[in-house]
Amino acid sequence: MNPAGNAFVSVDWGTSRLRVRLVRRGPDGQWIEAGESATDEGVAAAPDASPSARRGWFAETLRRRVAALPDGAEAPPLPLVVSGMAGSNRGWQELPYASTPFPLDGGAMVCRHLPPPPGLGPVLLASGVRTATEIMRGEETEMIGLVAALPTDPSWQNGWLLLPGTHSKHCRIRDAVLEEFHTAMTGEVFQLLSSHGLLAHAVIREPPNAGDDHPAFFEGVAAAIDTDLLFALFQVRTRQVLRGASPESGRAFLSGLLIGAELRPHIAEGPSGPPILVAADEARARLYCRAAAAAGLEKRLRPAPPGALRRGLVLAHARLLEHFPPPPGPHPASASPP
C-alpha cells in the first residue's frame, strides 16, 4: 500500500500564512484536494515563549485547523506532511538544511517524524535547502511539486525556476537537480520603500485595480536596465517632483523598477540563455512576463500553467510521504482527547 494511504493532510506553514489541505485519492488514483482551512497563523504568530510552550502552540493550532477540514476528525487520524518555516529556528522544531546539489524527486529532503500530537496523526516535518551562501525553506518543496506536476517541462533539463515573492528565489536546475539558487529581496524592499521614508510619499500603498497595466511599470523596467538600483530608486521621487507623477504611477514605476532589477542577472545571460519558468499567481506571473518582454527576455521567460504551484505542493507532500513513510507499528492514540 502507498504509505500515504488514500488520504493525508498537506500543511504549508509559511511565515505569515498557514494552509492546511485535506488530500484524497480519486477514482483514477490521482491526488485530489478535498478541502482547505487557511489562516494568518503563520510561524511569525507563534508566541515568544519556552520551547515546549511553542511546540504546544504549533500542535494545538494545527489541531484546530485540521478539525475545521471536512471530516477532519475522522479516525484513525490521517498522516500529516508539514513544509515551510515550521522547520526553522522560529518554527515547531528546527531541522538542518539539505544541501545542493539537491535532486528534485523528494528523496534528498531532510525530514523528521514527529510523534502524533494530541488529536492528530503522525507528522512528517520537512526542512529546507542551503548552499554556501543561500537558504530556503518551503520553495524546495514547491520545486519538487512542480517537477511532479509538469514532468516534461524543459526547465528541469537546463533552466531557471523563478519563484517570486517577498524573497524571490531564482533556482538553477540541470537534469532535475537543483544546483544553486539566489534570493532577491524584491517583495520586502518594495514593502519597505512604499511604507517608510521619502518614497512612501510618492507611492500609493494599496494597489489600484488596474495598476498592473500602468505604462509607468515599463518605465520602471527600463530604468532598472539602464541604472544601478540604488540610483534608479530616486527616480520614484523625481518623477513626482518634476513630472507630477501620481502615487498610482509611482507604485507601478517602483514595481517595474524592482522586477527589472530582479531580471538583470538573466539579461546578462543574453536572449539565448536558459529558459526561465515563473511559478506564481496569475497576476504576478503576468507582471514578470511583461517585464521580461521589455527586457528582451520574452523568448526565455514563460509562466507555469495556472494552478501548477498549488497542485504541485500536494504532489510534493505525497512524494515526501512515499520517501519517508511513518514509522511502522500502531500510532498510539493521543493521551489527551482531541
Added chain:
Amino acid sequence: MNPAGNAFVSVDWGTSRLRVRLVRRGPDGQWIEAGESATDEGVAAAPDASPSARRGWFAETLRRRVAALPDGAEAPPLPLVVSGMAGSNRGWQELPYASTPFPLDGGAMVCRHLPPPPGLGPVLLASGVRTATEIMRGEETEMIGLVAALPTDPSWQNGWLLLPGTHSKHCRIRDAVLEEFHTAMTGEVFQLLSSHGLLAHAVIREPPNAGDDHPAFFEGVAAAIDTDLLFALFQVRTRQVLRGASPESGRAFLSGLLIGAELRPHIAEGPSGPPILVAADEARARLYCRAAAAAGLEKRLRPAPPGALRRGLVLAHARLLEHFPPPPGPHPASASPP
C-alpha cells in the same frame, strides 16, 4: 563696499537640521566663523499648517537661532543667506530649480530676496538645481563652496564630486561647470533595512565604536561588486543564519554592501576614469576611501581636506551675497521688536 559688508549670517536649513552661523571678515579680509547655533529644527519640523503660519514658523525659528548667536541682536540687522530645503515646497517659500549646465561660481543660482522678517535683516533664499531626471537642494551650494575653498583641485576641470549622505549626490563636473548628477539613496536604504523587516534582526541599530574597521565591511564591498544589490542584500541574513555573524558584523557588511553598490558606476568607468573627490565628515570619507581601495578605485578617489565642506559653505554664502546683493534702499526696521 562688498555687499556682504563685514558680517553676515549663514543659514543651512536641511530636512532634519538647522545650522545658523555668524560670519565676520577677519583682519586679512578672509571670512571667519564667529559663532554657531544649530538645532533639530529642520524643514521637516515645520508645522503642517497654512502657508502664512508656516512662513511665520520659519521667520520666528530663524529669529530665535540668530538671537542665540554671539552679538546676534546687533543693529543694524545683518543680511542672511539661506540654502537647503528652505526653498522647497516643504520649506519657507518654494523657488524654481536652476538647470544644468550649472557654473559653480554661484552666479547661476536661482535666488530670491525675502523682505526682512521681524527682528532680522534681509534674507537671500537660495534654490536648488535640476536635470531632466534629478533634483538637489543644498548640495549645489556645497559645491560652489568647495570650488571656492579648494580652487586648484583637479576635479573642477574634469571629475566627480561625491557628496555622501541620506541621498548621496554624484556630481559630474567639467571646467567648473556641473554637467549632470545622480542620486544614490544609500543612507536612506541603510536606515530602512536596518530598522524594519527581516534584516533588522541581523543588523545592530547603533554603530559600535570600532565598527568602521570591521572586516565584514570589506566582505560587503566585495559582495556589491560581484552581485546585483537586490540579491546581495539577502546575504545579510544568510551570514547570520549560516555563519553566526553578529549584528555588529551585519551592520558593517550592510554598510560595505551599500557603499560598494554606490561605487559601481565608477568601477564601470575603470581604474583610469576621472578623479573622484569625496566631501564628507572624516569618518564617512574614510569609509568611502576604504571601499574605493577594495574596489580598485584607490588611484581615483580621495577625500576633500578636513573642514573643507564646512568652510566652503560659508564661502558659498558670501559669494551668493556678492552675486545677489540686497535690494538698495533702507531696510525698514521690523514692526515687531526682536
